[in-house]
Amino acid sequence: MSQPGDYDAVRKDIVAQLKKPDYDDGSAGPVFVRLAWHSAGTYDAKSDTGGSNGAGMRYEAEGGDPANAGLQVARAFLEPVKERHPWITYSDLWTLAGAVAVKEMGGPDVKWLPGRTDFVDDSKVPPRGRLPDAAQGADHLRHIFYRMGFNDQEIVALSGAHNLGRGHKDRSGFDGPWVNNPTRFSNQYFRLLLNLDWKPRTLSNGVKQFNYSDPDAAEDEKEEPLMMLPTDVSLLSDNSFLPWVKKYAEDKELFFQHFADVFAKLLELGIRRDDKGSVVNTDNVRGGYVS
Ligand code: CCH
Incomplete structure (x- = not known):
């Protein structure tokens, strides 16, 4: 002790x-x-x-x-x-x-x-x-995080924690990691959110998420698809959230400080x-x- x-x-x-x-x-x-x-x-x-x-x-x-x-x-x-x-x-x-x-x-x-x-x-x-609730969008994020006292920039910075870990089918129902190396903290989440072509996908349990699979990977080299939650994707279609997604995608140091x-x-x-x-x-x- x-x-x-x-x-x-x-x-x-x-x-x-x-x-x-x-x-x-x-x-x-x-x-x-x-x-x-x-x-x-x-x-x-x-x-x-x-x-x-x-x-x-x-x-x-x-x-x-x-x-x-x-x-x-x-x-x-x-x-x-x-x-x-x-x-x-x-x-x-x-x-x-x-x-x-x-x-x-x-x-x-x-x-x-x-x-x-x-x-x-x-x-x-x-x-x-x-x-x-990950199935919702930008209004819901504001409702939840304003209640705690956070602003739009802080909501986006906090969302960057989705660089880490994964959705589990037996926990939330969502499935898969957000980034390729989900145990390394970085700004990769923002870069992938902005730059990949996220496709809506309904899982066998009825849960709706967004997936990306590398179209050029050979069939036997296909990796587990990456995923985004509906709340993650909602950051892209909001005039106040999107500029921060872009800033954090470009500037890792800024993201680290703000996070x-x-x-x-x-x-x-x-x-x-x-x-x-x-x-x-x-x-x-x-x-x-x-x-
Ligand atoms: Fe999150 N998150 N999160 N999240 N989250 C999930 C997993 C992680 C939402 C939904 C989910 C934050 C904000 C949000 C982490 C950190 C943070 C999962 C999958 C869902 C769903 C859970 C599972 O199946 O295991 C939603 C909605 C929001 C709204 O903004 C914030 C803020 C943080 C921290 C600052 C981390 C880390 C994980 C991965 C956990 C793991 O077990 O791998």
Whole structure:
């Protein structure tokens, strides 16, 4: 067991959990990023509820939300880290795992601060339905992300996380990776979104997505098709989103800077700190928490 507060020791053990030769594309990194995002993406600025405080996904009410299907895998991968550092809260561990995974997969340093607390029961778990629905379009993205306090540029920067990982038929119903190397953080998602010919495709489960297959590949060399969600493709037909897709496709450094800022902001939603960085009060965690 490490000293309470030794976050570097926790970071090292998260890194040690990333390599998973028999899982997906060989890394737990993408699913850690998704866990961090879904833990935070329930935030509602108006009522100041939801957000990464509380680690509500430990309870059926949030963990069993179909929008969170598959994230139990990420939580299970992190359980040995919690066992070695029992002093860290789950809410800190899940958000830190997202930041560490982005960096380890070649992305930017994401500023991360500790101090989140875990719910003692499920009475403050946010209602279901606050996470985005991939079958929808630009209006829906605005509805969801404006609720958290993000603007159009930030929505596009956040979408760049789809450089990582894949859709799973047994989780969301979508199928396939967005890019050829889904465990390497880059701006490839934006370049492919802009430049490939995305064809609508209805999968055998009735789910509608967009696919691309290299038409020049020989039959025996055909790779798994790449995919885009309807929400991803909606970024192309929106006058305010499209310029940012183009900027991030052209300028990897700009994307990395903006992604680092917006991912850090996401992980902090609902958390207030003093000028030393200590959590002072979180109105949305009034009562019912353990520290
Ligand atoms: Fe996402 N995402 N995401 N996403 N996402 C999925 C997978 C990942 C939407 C839908 C889906 C963000 C925004 C959105 C990741 C990070 C982020 C899947 C497939 C769907 C569906 C899930 C499955 O089947 O396993 C929608 C809609 C939005 C709206 O904007 C944001 C923001 C982030 C992070 C900043 C990552 C990473 C994955 C891959 C997970 C994996 O297991 O490989």
